[in-house]
Amino acid sequence: MPKMKTKSGAKKRFKFLGSGMVKRTRSHLRHILTKKTTKQKRNLRGTVLISATDIKRVRAMMPTQ
Known part of the structure; x- marks a missing residue:
């Protein structure tokens, strides 16, 4: 039977924690930043856990996890 392939987009976007939770970065911080407030941009930094x-x-x- 062939190996299962991971979705390479998902591989780049998600990280698994030791507790089994998954973390991701927030979206909407790549372009069109001039109309976003400083508070919005600051709150979009960092990572959050997936529900x-x-x-x-x-x-x-990502079947390897």
Whole structure:
């Protein structure tokens, strides 16, 4: 049986933590930044955890985890 391939886009976007949770970066911080307030841009920095309902979907895209 052939190896299962990971979705390479998902591989770049998600990281698995030791606790089984998945972290991701926030979106909307790449372009059209002039109309966004400083507070908006500051709050979009950093990483957040994926909701529990989406973890199953992310694991399907990355079968190695």
